[in-house]
Amino acid sequence: MTSPPVRPPRRRNVIPGFGLTFGISALWLSIIVLIPLATIFLRSAHMGLEQFIAVGLSPRALEAYRLSFGTAAAAGVVNAIFGVVVAWVLVRYDFIGKRLVGAIVDLPFALPTAVAGIALTAIYAPNGWIGQLFDPLGIRIAFTPIGITIALIFIGLPFVVRSVEPVLADLGRDVEEAAATLGASRWQTFSRVILPAIGPALLTGFALTFARGVGEYGSVIFIAGNIQGSTEIAPLLIVTQLEQYNYDGATAIAVVMLLVSFGVLLGINLSQVASRRRMGA
DSSP states (O other), X not given: OOXXXXXXXXXXXXXXXXXXHHHHXXXXXXXXXXXXXXXXXXXXXXXXXHHHHHHHTSHXXXXXXXXXXXXXXXXXXXXXXXXXXXXXXXXXXXXXTHHHHHHHHHHHHHSOHXXXXXXXXXXXXXXXXXXXXXXXXXXXXXXXHHHHHHHHHHHHHHHHHHHHHHHHHHHOXXXXXXXXXXXXXXXXXXXXXXXXXXXXXXXXXXXXXXXXXXXXXXXXXXXXXXXXTTTOOHHHHHHHHHHTTOHHHHHHXXXXXXXXXXXXXXXXXXXXXXXXXXXXX
């Protein structure tokens, strides 16, 4: 007579099961994210399509969108390049002051954005330490889109570095050595081995930098100069509408920014999924 099979002991989860934890997660996200965002759409719904387009897609608003999204994308590209370099140095090399460099990378997280904006304006203004070197050449940095891009690079660098750094740490040197033994050059090793491995993390860092840059206000408001049609960013335009008690206009501009930002981030996330599937294949 055979004994019934012994079932392995059921694994006990430290956190309660999926049903309860998912319910708590959905409730928390609804309270913190979904309900406030839904309020914005509800506020703009009673405006009417013509009024919404007149405010949200006005020439002034379109110019502000172009500046905000354009400088945020440019800052994301620059940070994607130099962020990988900084992460590579922090992961691959040991040197004196390494922890200090790591703390400097995280400094934009802790520094108040208004302080960063004042400091960058003082440095890059026509009479600043760096600005006065370019002013005789006819190149103005502060109060131009260049200055806005520099401010967004400053506040966005940690996102790329901290996204790529753990992936590089897990990659290990043996992968590079294996590629070298197979005759790959340094560029081939980077482009065919390292870059595909860090690609999803790099896209994540770019997305975070872009999202932070689109909505950034404190570090940009001083160095932008706030010239209508030239250096007026979209968050400033929203604040201007609020100061004029035009809440519907501010809401319309916010809805447009939200939809465009969501579309860009959704596209980046889909690219990450496709990249992971290619790596798995």
